[in-house]
Amino acid sequence: MNDLLAPFLQAPRRSRNALLVLLALLLLAPVVLDRYLLSLAILVLYFAFVGQAWNLMMGLCGQLSLGHALYVGLGAYTAAALYQHFGLTPWLGMLAAVAVCVAVASVIGWLAFRFGIAGTYFALLTIAFAEFTRIGFDHFAWVGGSGGFFLKVVQQEAADWLNLRGHPRMFYYLALALAAGAFVLTTWLMHSRAGYYFRAIRDNEEAARAAGVDTFRYKMVAIQISAALTALAGVFFAFYYNNLFPEQIFNMGRSIEIILAPIIGGIGTLFGPVIGAALLTLISEVLTEVLQALGIQAPGLKQILYGVALGVCIMFMPHGIWPALARRFGWQRDDGETRS
């Protein structure tokens, strides 16, 4: 534990205090937030968490996955099915979900990295696996097929932590724990040997291999960690929303949703996914409200604006918002390096 927290203990006092204040605010937030704002906060934390999970693989290790919905879906279905069919607590279900996702990620990674499939090809392979699984689950009767899979909804104020049933407040704290955990893990990874290997692979794989980095092994580690974290996000998703449809959860749109936050916030940075998630959720809610107030019924308009935001962001802030902010205000870059 001390080892995990070392980067924070060694951080400058100013940033450490800022982080502690932020954590305290987040811990106290449910006291003042109403149900609607609480659901927004959960959304932000959820996207910050999966964004961080994806960022580990892409931002740190340079492996572009466009099929992370695969791990969300597999994780969600595994834990949900074990709970619904065998009454297994989601805490054990999480372990199963992680095991399934790590196994699948290992297969994908092994297939791809064995032949040095990278970049575009790798991204397409991840999409192919996600789509393949989506269609498979459409026909998978044990978990409801295309008709969907539903968890029993219990209306209760008290939190049943063992079975993850209850008030959104409980899910808020769960999401907060996940997001904070991923944040700590990423920070620790960045300062670990593996983290330096990851970045060496990202920046120049040939050179990394020449310098003696076992690139195959470390790329496998990256995809496995990322898949394991994303599996947890899937479990959270299943128990928070209580319904799962292959068409939705494995959809490529979902994979894209996951990666928007880190891209807009700043790929390969610690705070990027968090800031991106907060900003995107905010924009999305404001847009919904504005469109509603104006009485505009236009399915797709929101997505168009998403597209525009993504395009503008990638054009004018190719490294994302966080690096731009950090440079503007002279904050220390959080990945401990300078990139042009």
Place this chain on the structure above:
Amino acid sequence: MSLDLVVNVLLGGLLTGLVYGLMALGLSVIYGVVRIVNFAHGELMALAMYCTVVAFAALKVDPLWMVFPVAAGFFGVGYLLQRALINPFIDRPEHSQFMLLLAVALILVNGLLMAFGPDARNVQVDYALDSYQIGPVLVDKVRVVCALVALAACALLWAVFRFTSFGKAIRACADNLLGARVVGLDVAHLYGLTFGLGCACVGVAGTLLTLLVDVTPASGPAYTLLAFIIVIIGGLGSMPGALAGGVLIGMSEAAAGIAFSPSAKSMVSFALLIVVLAFKPQGLFARR
């Protein structure tokens, strides 16, 4: 299951596959020269299909005549897209380019959704049900015509690259970019032309495909994936590979349709992709 039925279905798949091949050819040409993966390929295809549907509904234009204006229009759109949006991204990292085209794709597909709604549209031509009888084999007339037009478009594209001076210049860019710059070729312009040609291919393919299937906005992303699968199976950047991959996917889809269920057909395509990536990741018809 009778042999006649199998032959009929496979032949139909082969003919549809040639149209798929033309679509994938557009993607392959763009990648082969510009080294950009056009992530909005299927969405452009859906756009072409809607153009055809609208022209048919409003003016009763036969989709086969629409091939020409759509090809010309899409050539222009592709040229402008490349010059205005994509050229500044040529030296950016791969994921940046991906995101840019993803943004284009999102805007296109949701634009179509806003304009036409989620329901399927199609064209009803009066020769839709005609067919040729060759012995025991029955072939739809529209499929034959579409396949022939697709083949003609491929031949035309090949001739452009082979015999025209700008085709030669484009090939020079693909083979040796630095050399092409040294001898004074206007690379930005040639990239624009290439992207235009690729878009013209997908435009023609989309126009033809309206004769064979319905179109929905959601089919855009599905066609993007299909085009990727085809070019990867055939070998990214290889022209014969794209056509052969298209035929292979067309036939396997058709075979899956009768062997399992119609909804399983894209699963077979994805399985094929995974197998090819696992055993011959450079594609079945790669040059190297």
